[in-house]
Amino acid sequence: MAIKMALAGNPNSGKTTLFNALTGAGQYTGNWPGVTVEKKEGKWKARKDVTIVDLPGIYSLSPYTLEEVITRNYLLSERPDVILNIIDGTNLERNLYLTTQILELGIPVLVAVNRMDLVEKSKDRIQMDQLGELLGCEAVPISAQKGTGVLEAAEKAVALAQKQTSFALPYAFDERVERAIASVGERLGSDIPAERKRFFAIKLLERDDKIVEQIQTLPDVSDAIEALERTFDDDAESIITNERYACIASVLKSCYVKNETNRLTVSDKIDRIVTNRLLALPIFAAVMFLVYYVSVTTVGGWATDWVNDGLFGEGFHFFGYEVPGIPVIAERALQAVRCADWMQGLVIDGIIAGVGAVLGFVPQMLTLFACLGFLEACGYMARIAFIMDRIFRRFGLSGKSFIPMLIGTGCSVPGIMASRTIEQDRDRKMTIMTTTFIPCGAKLPVIAMIAGAFFDNSGWVACSAFFVGIAAVVCSGILLKKTKAFAGEAAPFVMELPAYHMPTAGALLQSMWERGFSFIKKAGTVILLSAVALWFLQGFGWVDGGFALLEEGQAEYSVLAAIGGILAPLFSPLGWGDWNMAVAALTGLIAKENVVATFGVLSGYAEVAENGVEIWSVLAAGMTAAAAYSFLVFNLLCAPCFAAMGAIRREMNNRNWFWFAIGYQTALAYAASFCVYQFGTFAATGTFGGGTAAAILVTAAFLYLLFRPDLELKRVYGKKKLGINI
């Protein structure tokens, strides 16, 4: 008989460790349809007919967070055969709160008390048999990290699933509450089976509007709610929550003794330093520097250089042997079989160069994910949010948004993927949309080119580029926060600060691989196709009245140039309506450093230095400084490269959100560079034209969007309190 076992528990209860211990490596991971909430499924190593589903970590089955709604919908509609509820033995009281809700679902439950090694070390005593008896289900001790008791727990859960015995709750709420629950339960239709009546009755009493979709015949229970609220002088939701905690307190009283002698734990001692008022920020800066240094500058940087210049470049030395790079090998192989020129071009300049440029980021990303995985698993990530929350929430981001932004200065791709660690859906989406505004490493050559050609290599250009990026993040945060798309109740920042603990190397490697692999897969599909398409547009064109493969120096005849010509008028209000500028911006979609190379090719140079020093004079002759700066601003803010777009698509996990993000970025870039050019021209020439007037209008509209009152927020908070300070 095939058995479906669901793992449920609080965040940080050791669920993922248990899941990995039971299923081993190489499991299916994905998102729940339409949302970015992780979904994992695997087969139990010991018995392949047992499927284990790892549900999102949650604190409650309330209707207010995405994870909670997904979990309860899953439990209600998929009906797993057994729920393995993992609870943290060092934090019994709050963990059992979720248990009291899971027990009402009418599905067999096994409670696995995790971190027993730590419980024993701190000399706390939990009487397992008694705990199980008082909860009305079995309770077993385990230590997921040490691997003790894990097999026994899974076997017991399977046995429970096969028995499928119904059970009655041995504990009860206040009798007045129980009466109300019973009365609502009686009114439920026959579509709700008896063992689930309690769950639905409580949800109806709590005025849970999301549960309504699950019930066919909805009884009117307003009288029961009102009577209950009158009796207790509180709202029904609070009454039930209070009752749950009261029951837990009475359960724990007879089966749990906490050792009170050793109050200050190691975790407390670490926290005294790490979140100390004076030391917290310097320590945070040091940690961030270390993460950045390891993953972008040193280990990850070296590995990425090796992949880019060695594996996907000229080749590399391996213990004294010269190993050719993949393009070199491919070229030799294709020449050996006398392959057609265009085929060689497609394979080497299109596929290998395109995909290679993207795969080059993989080592950097894997190093970064290892660092982030460590920060997350050891508990410091929650402290980062604690320290930084004050700053970032002002513009609609989360304290954890700092990490993606910082990483984004190296490369947006891992930056966007680092947004995974932000729990609130809204904050995460906002972070994904704004991370690419921060100038990444690949944009630096563009900045250097403009600074050199137009501004006498002045340092303020690079400086202002970062300022533009940061301003774009801040303004977007404030502006988007007020739009309908991001409206809705502000996510409460009520967050657990978990005890510090050392993660295992295996768990770190696993989380690193899971995140990295999803990106590699993307590189193999969408990015591959985009690279091929762009190569084709760049390499083919109309010469001498026919459509043919272009030779070197014929770039202006390419299809891409034709497209550039069509797009160019679009950019003339920005000051750079020349077709080759448009083409340069287009090739920036493959990788931003291509912008400089494209200028070189279009100006007749086969190859130019990274900052394009050879073409400075050509450029300077072609346009004004205002136009050049406008071009820079556009390239800084517009849609990022394919690799970053792939990351956005994957992290948004929703087509509409993806196009919204790309559209917003490009629109903002267009508006900003339009204003830069128009105002710059006005300042330089002193002529006030239609363009200047339009720029004033655009600026005014932008300022309005930025400073208008936040109607959406007022609507949400209106009931709670007015005059809230944002």
Added chain:
Amino acid sequence: MKTLKEISCGETVRVRKLSGQGAVKRRIMDMGITKGVEVFVRKVAPLGDPMEVAVRGYELSLRKEDAEMIEVE
């Protein structure tokens, strides 16, 4: 009436009542801050907000804006 927001570090208080409604209130209660529970205010973040409290044997951080909803004695 005092709220949790006004309590200084190192003090222990008992929750009297929670005002407000909806997601924020439910989340606060789900995390164990319910009527009658003892809350120890451990510290305030370096920038003055949010605050860290110990409740039901674990550490919780919440914004002062939300702590204002918690009446204590």
